[in-house]
Amino acid sequence: MQDIATDTTWVEAAPVSAFEADGGRAVLINGTQIAVYYFADENQWYATDNMCPHRGQQALSRGMTGTEGDEPKVACPFHKKTFSLKSGKCLSGDEYTIKTYPVKIENETVFIGV
Amino acid sequence: MDTKKQKLIVVGNGMTGYKFCEKFVEKGLGEKYEIIVFGEEPWAAYDRVHLTDYYTGTSIYDLKLAPRTWYEENNITLLTSAKIVEINREQKEVTAQDGKAYAYDTLILSTGSSAFVPPIPGIDKEGVFVYRTIEDLEAIKAYIPKATKAAVIGGGLLGLEAAKAVMDDGLKTAVVEFAPRLMPRQLDDAGSQMLQAELEKLDLEILLSKSTRQIAGNGKVEAMEFADETTLEVDMVVVSAGIKPRDELAAKAGLEVGPRGGIVVDNKNQTSDPNIFAIGECALSNGMIWGLVAPCYDMAEVTASNLAGDDKTFDGADLSTKLKLIGIEVASFGDAFGQTDGAKPIVYQNLTNGLYKKIFVSEDKQRLLGGILVGDTSDYNMLFQTYKSALKLPAAPESMVMSGIEGGGMEISVLDLPDEAVICSCENVTKKRLVEAIDEHEITNVGQIKKCTKAGTGCGGCMPMLDDLFTAKLAASGKVVKKVICEHFDYTRQELFDLIKIGGIKTYPELLKKYGKGKGCELCKPVAASLLASIWNEFITKHSTIQDSNDKFLANIQKGGTYSVVPRIPGGEITPDKLIAIGAVAKKYDLYTKITGGQRIDLFGARVEELPLIWKELIDAGFESGHAYGKSLRTVKSCVGSTWCRYGQQDSVSFAIKVEERYKGLRSPHKLKGGVSGCIRECAEARGKDFGIIATEKGYNLYVCGNGGANPKHALLFATDIDEDTCIKYLDRFLMYYVRTAGPLVRTAKWLEQLDGGLDYLKQVVIEDSLGLGEELEADMQKIIDTFQCEWRSVVESPEQLKKFRPFVNAGATDDSIKFVPMRDQKRPANWDEIVTAEKVSEPA
Structure with a gap:
């Protein structure tokens, strides 16, 4: 999340309280569905496309989060394809990549960089 | 630096062309070569072996061998919809369809093959299709609503696949084969009869020994007329009668081609021009065209290795196959027809359940020579390895065709195989490699073996063997094979049950902190959720984030x-x-x-x-x-x-x-x-x-x-x-x-x-x-x-719980990506391809 280009537009998503600790929720930003994940212990936030590229389902925000080694990940609830929340790369052996977005918290509000 | 690099051009981005790219990357050839790959289809290489899956709804994305980004990341220039029309050997240049020329130092031809279309009068009529590319399949799909009965010419592997695809779309279908049996290269008469009987049960009509004299009809197909004076009324014909090497580009450039097609190459895949190589189905190597994935992959690997300075040769390959045809398992390996001198057959046949197993053993009954399996191929891997590694047979070799029958079954363990036994033939992974990987990487599950050796990532047929090998290996090294939940918990489910119950653990974070590591995953979370519910029976939504989607939303x-x-x-x-x-x-x-x-x-x-x-x-x-x-x-x-x-x-x-x-x-x-x-x-x-x-x-x-x-x-x-x-x-x-x-x-x-x-x-x-x-x-x-409580009653009575049931946290909007289509006075969800528009599928180059 360090290499954010200066032309990132920060869009206000929702108050921190609207999200779920150690889980995901979807937000709608300019018509695009984005999944936002919150790892409460480390106070880490991640955001990715909500769509799983495997079957095109808008589902990742409804998946379970976790780690593989040190890599934070989410598992699609449909067929359990897992994706790194850092790189967006599929971790379960397929050649998919999902888009990731930078997240920042200001005044107890979650902003997504698009 | 770049100017010193040699120019490498690959013509053809099919499965073999892709495999070459993969090996190119693996062997670090990018240091030495600048590579351009030309593909004539609009999309990057896809898995043609599983083309029938596309027919039944798998998207092109799933069939892709690698996304375009993979080529970019590895500095491979991939040009699609770019057919090469000419090779100028003097200038060392190829010319694309648009007239642009590209220089090469080394040229790899992996132009593949096209469907062989027999020269039958009327073959050009409307309603005749070949079964080869995604476009072919789309054309067939589009025509099906206009048709009532189809015939598939060709009773080989691909022909039967095509027949299944058309039959599944609701058309009455007949398979027309010139030879007196189905899959003539793999099966004998009895095996073919068994397969035929099973296919006929599924309402597939099988016509053998039929030579098609002409396809009749006024402009479009109406009937097939055979040499034996019989006719078959059909309004659609799918041709799947074999392949024809795509050697026209090579032939035009004056490279030597075989009398019946195929670019002639030596055992290093070199053509008659030392700067040009041919690999895959377009090449005529060791006297034949190799129409299966594994040998084509071998050729790609040989050429890539040699470019990297190795000295490898391709000397032919085993044509053993195992597959599931329309739900019926069929396999054939080694000397399937017992042509070896003194070969002795052992046959097990059961007409009631459609089983046929025939193996050939050597005259002294010491070695397995080959065989045919129809109906049940669960023993294929072991039989194939026994044959391939020339293992000594058990005293009663008949036990090998009697598995599942009292007193029968294989007595040979996967650990008995020699080191050089190739377990995964798609990726050419030996037993030795697998055993080393298990030792070196401290592997704890089969998925990891797949990841670090690539074994089992091709056709997947070797997965049962990988499982056996892994379990046998761990057991042999004295390790207890414990079914732990996942990388986060070194316990079995039963152990976790006791830990939770005795330790009075009430939440997942508590359990993870005390007995686990990391942040958990989609495997251990639902297990813990289930255990907590079985033991304490608390309201499950209390543990919302560790529930699988269904339990999270109670639907x-x-x-x-x-x-x-x-x-x-x-x-x-x-x-x-x-x-x-x-x-x-x-x-x-x-x-x-x-x-x-x-x-x-x-x-x-x-x-x-x-x-x-x-x-x-x-x-x-x-x-x-x-x-x-x-x-x-x-x-x-x-x-x-x-x-x-x-x-x-x-x-x-x-x-x-x-x-x-x-x-x-x-x-x-x-x-x-x-x-x-x-x-x-x-x-x-x-x-x-x-x-x-x-x-x-x-x-x-x-x-x-x-x-x-x-x-x-x-x-x-x-x-x-x-x-x-x-x-x-x-x-x-x-x-x-x-x-x-x-x-x-x-x-x-x-x-x-x-x-x-x-x-x-x-x-x-x-x-x-x-x-x-x-x-x-x-x-x-x-x-x-x-302590039973209706979960839904609890939810509808709790304003806090209700918050979860919103598609977006920042908008009252409903999810408009959800689409339905009408069906029999009700509705059903739209299929993926009904949502995605055509332009999205044919992604921009």
């Missing part, structure tokens, strides 16, 4: 992202008023309704935000959650029983309701189903359930550990002529013992199979109380029963 997620709703209808008994209530709700929310196999009604197509509204109405009408979303008790199915049925011996409906009400809400390692039948006629199909109760004159017989599904098992007789109270006591103990000791997602039948001592042991524990656990198990069950 079953379905295609398209909507949910289905199943209210409990105990024993399948329902009043007219309640039926009307369900109907009214379904109508109001426009839900698709279907009667389930468990005697209840499933309502599909509910949006996440509608779930609480729907449930509010159902609860007001007197319904409760049916727990269809949980790994928990689903239904107890019943027949109408002695109250109405003139044969009934006991009141099966009342007992089924009593049992279902008792165990509703019980969370278990996998779903649980029950059944109660009022007499021996067994109309409730209780023996296909985890527990089945069948009325007798004196009481009930109790059966346990059955299931339907992929591996149907009849439940086994557990106790005879018992009364209702005894039956419930046994069930309490049986179910709780299962909940405690089974692995995750293991149903009762499989659990019993794995239980040391089997059914007799289970009877001792439950009936004779040999472990002294009886009272404890009953008390645990009683606690679950006493």
